[in-house]
Amino acid sequence: MNRATSGRRPPADQNSIEAKYLTSRPVLIRGLAEIVERRPHDPIEYLATFLYKQVENTRTQKQKEHDEKQLEIERKKAEEEKEHRAQLKKEIRELREKEENERKQREAEERRKREAEELAKRHRELAAAPPPLPAVREEDDILGMEFGETELHRQAAVKGADLLTLLKENYQLMASRNAEGKTPRDIAREAGLQEHVHEIDNYCVQLLQNGNTKAINDLLLCGYTEITNHLKPTEDPEDDTNEFINHDIPQLLVILTYSFYIEI
Structure with missing residues (x-):
C-alpha cells in the first residue's frame, strides 16, 4: 500500500504544540520501545499512531485539569457569594434587633416617665x-x-x-x-x-x-x-x-x- 494514500494522519505543523510534543525524546523512546517489542508490519504508521494517541491523551488530561480548575474557581466563588449573603443577612438581622431594642427602650422609658408622673400626681393629691x-x-x-x-x-x-x-x-x-x-x-x-x-x-x-x-x-x-x-x-x-x-x-x-x- 502506498503510504501517501494509506489514511495516515497528515504531518503536524513543525511549530505546533503537537509537533514539539512528538519530537520530545521521552515520547519517541517509548514509541520506539513498543515497535521493538511488538514488531508491527508498518513501524512508521505504528509510531505515528502511537504519538498522536499520546498527544490526544495529553490534550484530554490538560482539558480535565482545566475543567477541574474552573470548577474549583466556581466553587470558591459560589462559597464566597454564600458567605456574603449570610453576612448580609446577619447584618440586616442585627440592625433590626438593634432597632427593636431601641424601640423597646424608648417605650420603657416613656412608660417609666408616665408611671412616675402618675405617682407624683397621686402624691400631690394625697398631700392636698x-x-x-x-x-x-x-x-x-x-x-x-x-x-x-x-x-x-x-x-x-x-x-x-x-x-x-x-x-x-x-x-x-x-x-x-x-x-x-x-x-x-x-x-x-x-x-x-x-x-x-x-x-x-x-x-x-x-x-x-x-x-x-x-x-x-x-x-x-x-x-x-x-x-x-x-x-x-x-x-x-x-x-x-x-x-x-x-x-x-x-x-x-x-x-x-x-x-x-x-x-x-
Whole structure:
C-alpha cells in the first residue's frame, strides 16, 4: 500500500504544540520501545499512531485539569457569594434587633416617665387632702389615712407579737405615722425590739422579690423612704429588679422631692 494514500494522519505543523510534543525524546523512546517489542508490519504508521494517541491523551488530561480548575474557581466563588449573603443577612438581622431594642427602650422609658408622673400626681393629691379623722381599725388603710396610730404601731411595741399577719393584711400600715410622726418600725426600734425591726424590713424586701413594685411605689409615696436602705440589686444584670432599684426608685424620689418643694 502506498503510504501517501494509506489514511495516515497528515504531518503536524513543525511549530505546533503537537509537533514539539512528538519530537520530545521521552515520547519517541517509548514509541520506539513498543515497535521493538511488538514488531508491527508498518513501524512508521505504528509510531505515528502511537504519538498522536499520546498527544490526544495529553490534550484530554490538560482539558480535565482545566475543567477541574474552573470548577474549583466556581466553587470558591459560589462559597464566597454564600458567605456574603449570610453576612448580609446577619447584618440586616442585627440592625433590626438593634432597632427593636431601641424601640423597646424608648417605650420603657416613656412608660417609666408616665408611671412616675402618675405617682407624683397621686402624691400631690394625697398631700392636698384634708387630715382624716382619728384612726380606728377599719380605717387602717394608709392610702385613706396617713396619720394616727394603727394596730401595727401597738403590736410593734409588744414582744413576740405577730406583725407578719398584719403586714400581709395591709402592707401599707408600715408607712403609717402616729401623732408624733413615727412609723411602726420607729416604735419597734425605740422599744428595743430589733426582731420586729428586722421583720418589717424583711417584709419590704420580700415584696420586691415577689415583683410587687406597686407596693414599693405606694410606700414611697406615703413617705416611707426608709425602705430604700434595704433594697439591694441582684447579681443578675438582666433582672428587671435592678432597673427598678437603680433607675425607677431614684427617679421617683427626685419627683417627690421636687413636688415637696413646689408645695412649700
